[in-house]
Amino acid sequence: MVNIAVLVKQVPASQSVKMDKNGMLVREGDLIVNPDDLAALESALRIKEIYGGQITTVSMGPPQAKDALLEAKAMGADKGILISDPKLKGSDTWVTTKVLAACLKRFGPFDLIFAGVEAIDGNTAHVPYQVSQAMKIPLITQFHALKIEHNRLIANRIKGHESQQTQTALPVILTANKQTNRPRYYDLQRIKHAFDASVETIDLQQLGIDENDAGVKGSPTQVLKISQIVRKRENKRLEGTDKEMGNQLIELLTRNNLLKT
Amino acid sequence: MPKKDDRPRFKDICVFVEIKDHETVHPGSLELLGKAREIADKLSQRVLAFTFGMDCGQYLDEIQCHGRPDTIFYYSTPGPDKTFKHYNEEIIVPLFKEFLQQHKPAIVLLAATEAGRDLAARIAAELDTGLTADCTDVTIEDHPAYGKNLLVMAKPAFGGNFVASIICPTRYPTMCTVRPGTFRRPSPATDHKAEMVQLTPPPLPKLLVSLLTDPTRYSVPGSKLEEADIIVAGGNGVGSQETFKLLEKLAFMLRAEVAATRVAVFNGWASEDKIIGQTGHIVHPKLYLAFGISGQIQHTTGMNESGIIVAINNDANAPIHEIADYSIITDIKTFLPNLIKELEKFVNLRFRKANFSEPK
Numbered sequence: 001m002v003n004i005a006v007l008v009k010q011v012p013a014s015q016s017v018k019m020d021k022n023g024m025l026v027r028e029g030d031l032i033v034n035p036d037d038l039a040a041l042e043s044a045l046r047i048k049e050i051y052g053g054q055i056t057t058v059s060m061g062p063p064q065a066k067d068a069l070l071e072a073k074a075m076g077a078d079k080g081i082l083i084s085d086p087k088l089k090g091s092d093t094w095v096t097t098k099v100l101a102a103c104l105k106r107f108g109p110f111d112l113i114f115a116g117v118e119a120i121d122g123n124t125a126h127v128p129y130q131v132s133q134a135m136k137i138p139l140i141t142q143f144h145a146l147k148i149e150h151n152r153l154i155a156n157r158i159k160g161h162e163s164q165q166t167q168t169a170l171p172v173i174l175t176a177n178k179q180t181n182r183p184r185y186y187d188l189q190r191i192k193h194a195f196d197a198s199v200e201t202i203d204l205q206q207l208g209i210d211e212n213d214a215g216v217k218g219s220p221t222q223v224l225k226i227s228q229i230v231r232k233r234e235n236k237r238l239e240g241t242d243k244e245m246g247n248q249l250i251e252l253l254t255r256n257n258l259l260k261t
Numbered sequence: 262m263p264k265k266d267d268r269p270r271f272k273d274i275c276v277f278v279e280i281k282d283h284e285t286v287h288p289g290s291l292e293l294l295g296k297a298r299e300i301a302d303k304l305s306q307r308v309l310a311f312t313f314g315m316d317c318g319q320y321l322d323e324i325q326c327h328g329r330p331d332t333i334f335y336y337s338t339p340g341p342d343k344t345f346k347h348y349n350e351e352i353i354v355p356l357f358k359e360f361l362q363q364h365k366p367a368i369v370l371l372a373a374t375e376a377g378r379d380l381a382a383r384i385a386a387e388l389d390t391g392l393t394a395d396c397t398d399v400t401i402e403d404h405p406a407y408g409k410n411l412l413v414m415a416k417p418a419f420g421g422n423f424v425a426s427i428i429c430p431t432r433y434p435t436m437c438t439v440r441p442g443t444f445r446r447p448s449p450a451t452d453h454k455a456e457m458v459q460l461t462p463p464p465l466p467k468l469l470v471s472l473l474t475d476p477t478r479y480s481v482p483g484s485k486l487e488e489a490d491i492i493v494a495g496g497n498g499v500g501s502q503e504t505f506k507l508l509e510k511l512a513f514m515l516r517a518e519v520a521a522t523r524v525a526v527f528n529g530w531a532s533e534d535k536i537i538g539q540t541g542h543i544v545h546p547k548l549y550l551a552f553g554i555s556g557q558i559q560h561t562t563g564m565n566e567s568g569i570i571v572a573i574n575n576d577a578n579a580p581i582h583e584i585a586d587y588s589i590i591t592d593i594k595t596f597l598p599n600l601i602k603e604l605e606k607f608v609n610l611r612f613r614k615a616n617f618s619e620p621k
Contacts, residue, residue, distance in 0.1 A: 093392070094385060123539065124394035129382035133354070138469040141375075154473065160347050160375065161282050162476035168469055179533075220391030224404070224413060224426040233570065234586035237577075245589045246600040249571065250607060252587065253515070256569065258491055258548055259607060260516050 002053035002148065004044045005104055006077065007115040007127070009034040010061050010068035033068045036116025038075070038183040039176040043146070044114045045076045045184070051148055054078045056110070058103050060088065060096055069199040074186040080199035081107060087204055090216035093122070097130035099214065102207045104135065111170040112153070113137070117177040128175045139173045140166065143180070271433040274301045275366035277357065278312035278324055278333075279376055283346050286312075286323045288487075289372030289441030294328030296399065296444045297370055303401050304410055306367070307331040310455070311360055313353065315339075315346040325455035328447045332456040334360060344465065348376035351468050354383045360460070361388065366434050368412050370399070373438035381438050391429035393437040397566075404428070412437075417562060440543050442487035486537070491517035492546045492567070494537055496560070497524040498553025498574055499593055505530040507597045508552055514601065514608045520544070522560045538563035553593050556581025 013030040044055050057072040059065050060083040069080030083103055091099070104110060118125035132139035145156040153172045156165050186194075204214055212218060238245045253259040274297040279287040290312075297308045310330040314320055317337030324333055336356060338344045344352065357380060361369065369384070371377040373395055385392035398415040407430040414437045418425045429435040486492065493512040499505050505525065512519045521531035523538065537544055538560040549567035554560060556572070556579055564570070565584050572585035575592050582588045589596065 093382075094389075097386065120539075122394075124392075125378055126382040126385070126392060126394060129379050130386040133383040133386040138351075140470070141379075158479050159476075161479055162347070163479040164476040165473040166470050167473050168471070220385075220389070220432045221393055221427050221429050222407075224428050226418065226423050226425050229417075229424050229565075233584055235582070235588070236586065237582075237588045237590065242591055242596045242599040243603065245591065246596065246603045249587075249589070249600065250603060252569070252571070253548070254607075256547065258515070 002047055002051045002111045003109070004047060004053055004055045005108065005110040005113045006037070006041045006044045006055060006057045006072065007100060007113070007131075008037045008041070008057045008059045008068050008072055009116070009119045009121075010059065010065040011119055011121040031064065031067065033071050034116050034119045034121075036118060036120075036175075036177040037068075038116075039178060039180045040114035040116045040174075041072055041075055041077060042181045042183040043143075043174065043176045044112070046181070047112060047146065047148070048076075053111075056081060056107060058100060058107070059083065060091075060099055060103075062089075063201075066199050066201070070194045070197055071186075073197045073199075074191045074194035075184065076190065080197075082199050082201045083203070083207065084201055085203040085214070087211045087215050090219065091214060092219035092221045093124050093126035094130060094220055095214055095218050097127050097134055099204075099207065099209060100127065101131055101134045102209055103202070104131070106207060109171065111148075111172075113171065113173045115173065115175050117141070117175045128173060132173045135173075137171050137173050138168050139175065140168065141175045143174055143176075146174070271365045271367040272304070273307045273309050273364065273366045274304075274368045274370065275309045275311060275361065275364070275434070276328075276330070277369065277371040277377060277380060278310045278320075279348070279372060279374055280312060280314040280317070280320055281374075283315055286320050286327075287372055287374060287441070288446060289374060289377070289439070291323075291327040292441065292444040292446050293370045293372060293439060294324070294330055295447030296328075296439075297330075297368075298328040298447065300368065300399065300401055300412070301331075309334065309364060309366055311335070311357060313337065313345040313356075315343060317345065321455075321457060325457075326449040326451050326453055329450050329453040330455045332458060334364075334458045334460055336460050336462055344462070348380070349468070350379050350383060351470065352465055353380060354387065355466065356460075356462060358384055358387045361434060369434045369436045371436070371438045373440045377438055381436055385436050388432075388434070390432040390434060390436060391427075393427045393429070396427075396437045396439050397424070397443055399437065399439075404430075411435075442543055442545065486518050486520055486535070486542045486544050489518035489544070489546050491515050491548045491550070492520050492537070492544055492564070493517045493550045493552070494520040494522070494554060494564070495525050495530065495552045496522040496554030497528065498555065498576070498579075499525065499530065500553065501594075502528075502530050504594055504597060507601065511550075511597065511601055511604070514604050517548075517550075518546075522554055522557075536563075551581055551585070552597070554581050555579045556584065 011034045013032045055077045056079040115128040142158040143155045278290040281287040308330040310333040313336035393414040396414040403409045412435045520537045521535045545566040547568040571587045572581040573589045
């Protein structure tokens with residue numbers, strides 16, 4: 001039996017998110033489970049299928065992030081924990097890490113913690129490394145085969161320019177992304193089940209985290225301003241037949257000394 | 262945690278210099294040495310380079326002539342001792358942390374490589390300080406509330422249509438990672454002599470992750486995209502594998518590199534390592550030819566800093582045209598063979614074949 005946690009983030013499906021004047025992220029439109037996190041969950045499910053155990057998904061986010069945990073249940077997770085607190089608004093990656101680590105400690109100990117490599121909204125990829133560092137649990141990235149033997153994880157992974165077979169005593173943190181696997185489709189029964197399922201919601205106080213250590217106040221990095229990028233481009237449309245436009249393009253190459261004969 | 266009063270104690274710019282595949286100094290690190298010099302000159306501070314490697318001495322000359330670092334600190338083991346051959350977080354994190362605590366730089370810059378990202382995030386956690394990922398610019402500015410000489414880090418947000426200016430005003434050091442290719446590499450100053458300080462490692466920790474078998478070399482498919490003058494990129498609008506092959510032919514004629522959008526890769530027309538954009542390469546060639554690319558921000562994030570952008574597309578309303586210098590609205594399937602035919606008048610293919618391998 002393996003006790004597994006999976007870190008899950010709800011993210012906007014598209015990049016067309018807006019920011020308010022304080023530089024805070026305003027989530028609009030469709031929200032999805034971060035793609036890399038689905039790969040992490042898929043890896044967790046495969047471990048559970050072989051060794052048995054329980055999968056707990058953990059997410060930090062606004063109340064609607066509950067949907068991401070329900071979706072994880074539809075995919076096969078057993079339990080969902082949502083850390084939600086208005087005081088967390090504006091937290092940077094380091095605050096997020098400390099909150100997630102506190103939650104993992106409180107609901108653990110876990111043998112394996114899976115996370116996506118990065119989230120498509122922030123793209124920092126900080127959190128798994130920092131959770132590893134904060135919890136003193138080794139991190140295995142870019143794995144492609146896993147097995148558990150005598151409380152140790154054997155992982156085949158790529159590190160740098162090496163293909164390695166590693167051995168690590170549990171617990172271990174692992175990160176997955178699109179290269180790791182293809183997340184499964186949800187079956188209808190599980191989707192039905194997820195509609196009635198619930199997740200456990202906890203706030204900062206329950207985690208024993210001071211509000212001064214959370215949100216914008218607790219974050220080492222601060223967003224000074226957000227500006228729209230304006231780039232000047234010619235925006236010139238070439239006219240003529242394919243041959244004529246092709247020759248205009250060749251002329252452009254020649255003019256800019258880019259055509260090497 | 263350092264408080265505001267600590268400010269004077271934290272000075273100098275530290276660059277983590279990575280030795281790539283124990284073969285060369287990582288180009289991303291050399292670029293950062295140049296940027297660090299700019300910042301250091303502005304603040305009248307020093308540039309401290311930190312590196313490690315097996316037989317590390319062989320790399321020091323190249324480091325010292327880029328960005329004129331004041332001091333290079335390095336850990337080195339003579340081969341075949343592999344302690345410092347590769348980045349191992351269990352070894353390097355404690356050493357770099359100790360170095361930073363001792364020398365108290367105000368700013369730490371790292372290239373956003375596999376090792377650099379890992380090290381940066383872990384060190385920021387250890388030092389309880391802020392880290393900004395994938396900055397596209399760093400400048401020194403004053404702020405009425407936060408004080409003087411702040412490092413303002415520009416990070417593209419929301420697909421690159423916005424840029425967030427991020428600071429780390431009350432904790433030290435300010436840390437950021439920068440993707441290789443973002444800054445220009447400084448021209449070598451061969452006459453510069455940096456102070457060289459070899460560091461002696463303390464007894465190493467017992468490693469939690471051990472290797473069961475001898476590792477084998479895994480060749481990451483090499484990419485020259487960051488260095489290319491011309492990039493020929495294809496998206497979904499290219500339409501077919503056959504037409505995509507013509508892009509490769511065009512690239513061959515132009516001595517360009519071929520790139521792709523994620524969708525083109527999903528279609529099986531190009532390999533994953535050719536992706537330009539948010540989850541791929543960030544490039545700024547002199548010329549970017551975008552064939553059948555609609556211009557989703559996930560893609561344009563990676564190429565909108567290109568010198569000249571030409572969009573070739575049958576959809577006049579595709580967003581790519583907004584960021585293009587020149588738009589060619591046509592059917593790629595007929596345009597491309599025509600272009601190749603016209604180009605043959607200019608390009609000596611016989612010479613080209615002798616010097617490059619033509620795609621099949």
